[in-house]
Amino acid sequence: MEALLRVEKLGKRFGGFIALESIDLAVAPGERLGLIGPNGSGKSTLVNCISGTLRNETGAVHFESRKMDGLPPHQRTRLGLARSFQLPKPFHSMTVAENLHVPMLYTVNARRGMHLSNAEIDRRVDELLQQVGLAVKSDRRPRDLTQIEMRKLELARAMAAAPKLLIADEAMAGLSHTEVDDILSLLVKLNEQGITVVLIEHIMRAVMSFSQRLAVLVAGKKIADGEPQEVMRNPEVVRAYLGE
Amino acid sequence: MRTWMFWLVTAAVVACIFGLSRLVTNDYFFFAAYVVLQYVVMATAWNILGGYTGYVNFGTAGFYALGAYSSVVLHKLYAPPMVVLILAGGLVSGAIGLGMGYLTLRLRGVFFAIATLALAIVLETLITNWDYVGGSRGVYIIRPAAAPFFHGGYIQYLFLVMLILAGVAVCVARSIEHSKLGYGLATIRDDELAAEAAGVPTLKLKLIATVLSGALMGMAGAPLPYYITYLDPSSAFNLSLAVNSIAMPLVGGTANWIGPVLGAVFLATVQQIATVTISSALNLLFVGVILVGFVVIAPNGIIGWFARGKRRRQG
Numbered sequence: 001m002e003a004l005l006r007v008e009k010l011g012k013r014f015g016g017f018i019a020l021e022s023i024d025l026a027v028a029p030g031e032r033l034g035l036i037g038p039n040g041s042g043k044s045t046l047v048n049c050i051s052g053t054l055r056n057e058t059g060a061v062h063f064e065s066r067k068m069d070g071l072p073p074h075q076r077t078r079l080g081l082a083r084s085f086q087l088p089k090p091f092h093s094m095t096v097a098e099n100l101h102v103p104m105l106y107t108v109n110a111r112r113g114m115h116l117s118n119a120e121i122d123r124r125v126d127e128l129l130q131q132v133g134l135a136v137k138s139d140r141r142p143r144d145l146t147q148i149e150m151r152k153l154e155l156a157r158a159m160a161a162a163p164k165l166l167i168a169d170e171a172m173a174g175l176s177h178t179e180v181d182d183i184l185s186l187l188v189k190l191n192e193q194g195i196t197v198v199l200i201e202h203i204m205r206a207v208m209s210f211s212q213r214l215a216v217l218v219a220g221k222k223i224a225d226g227e228p229q230e231v232m233r234n235p236e237v238v239r240a241y242l243g244e
Numbered sequence: 245m246r247t248w249m250f251w252l253v254t255a256a257v258v259a260c261i262f263g264l265s266r267l268v269t270n271d272y273f274f275f276a277a278y279v280v281l282q283y284v285v286m287a288t289a290w291n292i293l294g295g296y297t298g299y300v301n302f303g304t305a306g307f308y309a310l311g312a313y314s315s316v317v318l319h320k321l322y323a324p325p326m327v328v329l330i331l332a333g334g335l336v337s338g339a340i341g342l343g344m345g346y347l348t349l350r351l352r353g354v355f356f357a358i359a360t361l362a363l364a365i366v367l368e369t370l371i372t373n374w375d376y377v378g379g380s381r382g383v384y385i386i387r388p389a390a391a392p393f394f395h396g397g398y399i400q401y402l403f404l405v406m407l408i409l410a411g412v413a414v415c416v417a418r419s420i421e422h423s424k425l426g427y428g429l430a431t432i433r434d435d436e437l438a439a440e441a442a443g444v445p446t447l448k449l450k451l452i453a454t455v456l457s458g459a460l461m462g463m464a465g466a467p468l469p470y471y472i473t474y475l476d477p478s479s480a481f482n483l484s485l486a487v488n489s490i491a492m493p494l495v496g497g498t499a500n501w502i503g504p505v506l507g508a509v510f511l512a513t514v515q516q517i518a519t520v521t522i523s524s525a526l527n528l529l530f531v532g533v534i535l536v537g538f539v540v541i542a543p544n545g546i547i548g549w550f551a552r553g554k555r556r557r558q559g
Contacts, residue, residue, distance in 0.1 A: 073440035089438035107443030
């Protein structure tokens, strides 16, 4: 099957520091991929290169067989490649509901043949807020939200762009056990609706229960990629996580 | 309120103010009111980029002076009617806004502010060395003896022109605020990376904001040569203009259109009164003291102050 997202020989350096080296990665439509790696291994840099926030020096990113290199982030989002940020970045001067209006106005309505009326947008925003459990806070500002609500808002905003592929960058860091389960079930539900999900996470329990496939980055290189249980038994992965 | 309603209401307010001003017989009133209204335009224009989008422009004097000097050029060529001067001023400053924006909008925060300041200085240097518009000597403009379609002094006509311009500027700002564009600009101010990720074409929107802001400033500057009749670079590129255009929205509040209007009317009126009663040299001192006062007691400006009072009453 043709991959939805294909990263080829992608390289990124910051000055003399090589953040990513010749990364190859393919994500099939409808897949749930987990991307793990120790701190500083280049996970977020990879997300930033895929979503266009950073420019990769070498290699290429293809999305639905279309070359993404050189496209600014907003165009990639419009093509269906949405991401959430590791540290939530809400629009703090707007209410929770207004935060979700933005991707509808600027992404969904920018797609060919789409024009949501204001009523339709309001309906979709309500639906989305119900789905993530923020309906009661729709008129609040982000500063009134708790940490978990903030992360839900971050995810909901990425979902509001009606993406084909959602990259969730550490959506669960710092959350409690049940909160992690909340977000996980949300992501699984999304995936059941046909959205491909790439999950970047440190919490192994979450990653293992969520992922159909696991890719491991260590020091800017991909050292393993395959069935999760198998990957976790890979001696190189064990060494990277537990040391010699 | 719908946008077209707002335009109608503003038109009515402009008509009322003008009607009332016909009762004033003292010409000095019009001289002073012109300056106040000019600052309403400048503060509103600054706020489109500075308040809505979060990009601090220190080069306001540059845009303003370009408007004034494009009038000088046109006046020397064939002295067209005021409408043409204003449109030309807006066009020139808008175009410079587009160019400057394209070069500098990739910079953020302080770096953008310094780049805009540099632009104003470069423009001043160019104008100072351009003989056709008088260079550093300045240029005398002989304004028409009588105002068109109008019985009364020319200064009253200029007052009316600036009054209409202020109305237009306020309506433009309010329309932006309640539009998709306004939403987009607010996301840029809040978080540019997140805005891009949500599909907002940030560079394009920032350029639109810079062009609109610059064009309004150019329009505010266009009638200046006829107002002072002698224009030289140091008065057109006056630093106090840049300081005022920033201080007024900050004092009024940058969140919506009314803030810059309140700030401009308040600060400019204080300055005009101080000029007459105390000394014209004290102007900037007043701005400074008021600005410091507001930073301490009302960091969100006059409208922030009222909003806070409202919240308290509601508990």
